[in-house]
Amino acid sequence: MQCVKPLIPLYDAPYGARQRQLIYGANVTVLGQDGAFSRIKQDRDGYSGYVLSTDLGPRVTATHCVNIGMTQCYTQPSIKAEITQSLPFLSECNVQSEQDGFAKTELGWIHLAHLRLKDQKTLDPVAFAETFVGSSYLWGGNSIDGVDCSGLVQLSCWACGIPCPADSHDQAAFFRPLDMQAPFQRGQLIFWTGHVAWISDPETLLHATAATMSVVYEPIEKALDRIATQGEGRPILRTSLNPKEVRYD
Numbered sequence: 001m002q003c004v005k006p007l008i009p010l011y012d013a014p015y016g017a018r019q020r021q022l023i024y025g026a027n028v029t030v031l032g033q034d035g036a037f038s039r040i041k042q043d044r045d046g047y048s049g050y051v052l053s054t055d056l057g058p059r060v061t062a063t064h065c066v067n068i069g070m071t072q073c074y075t076q077p078s079i080k081a082e083i084t085q086s087l088p089f090l091s092e093c094n095v096q097s098e099q100d101g102f103a104k105t106e107l108g109w110i111h112l113a114h115l116r117l118k119d120q121k122t123l124d125p126v127a128f129a130e131t132f133v134g135s136s137y138l139w140g141g142n143s144i145d146g147v148d149c150s151g152l153v154q155l156s157c158w159a160c161g162i163p164c165p166a167d168s169h170d171q172a173a174f175f176r177p178l179d180m181q182a183p184f185q186r187g188q189l190i191f192w193t194g195h196v197a198w199i200s201d202p203e204t205l206l207h208a209t210a211a212t213m214s215v216v217y218e219p220i221e222k223a224l225d226r227i228a229t230q231g232e233g234r235p236i237l238r239t240s241l242n243p244k245e246v247r248y249d
Helices: 125-130 149-159 168-174 220-232
Strands: 007-011 018-023 028-034 037-042 048-052 064-066 070-074 083-088 097-099 102-105 108-111 115-117 175-177 189-192 195-201 204-209 214-219 237-243
Touching: 007 037, 018 048, 028 048, 083 108, 125 149, 125 195, 125 204, 149 168, 149 195, 149 204, 168 175, 168 189, 168 195, 168 237, 195 220, 204 220, 214 220
Parallel strands: none
Antiparallel strands: 007 018, 007 048, 028 037, 037 048, 064 115, 070 083, 070 108, 097 102, 102 108, 175 237, 189 195, 189 237, 195 204, 204 214
């Protein structure tokens, strides 16, 4: 099965709290049923939870994915046509034909400039994360309409073909640790208990933070002092993007 809605909540229990979100085309394994809900595990990262069964449907063989924060599906291959829905970054679809700069998919027509081949990757995860600057903070969010700290890291890694768990504590356990005293470098991750941020450059963090309820750049030293003052302590870990071991059992 797969997610057949642009963006759906993944709950910890039927009618429970949102833990994460699934995007269109995300393949899942159904583990059981509970009334109107299906208990599922997302194939890509092994994350499990509950979704409305009506938000799932048969898998479609994907050829392309959305390569921009959000794109639109049109009824015709024209920018003036009616929009039926919007798809977030990394949504996967099947391109059946092309016309006038648009791709015909199972959802309608999507501009080719907003798609890339499914297996084509970007090279710099921080560059992708930078496109989210100004987006709102959303606990468990996985799209440009709302994202949290670990969601921003996961999407950025996935854009580059790097496996990445969904939650910050799992990400901390997944990637190889670095010397905490080593110079900061772009592309490293820095972790606190319950929070993660990208190193954008040796003096700047990039993260989704509840402090501003948005995705922002922040001077590293200022962020370290602010977070410590809030009572959340000092960083506990710094990592590269090299996984210790890729397993989603």
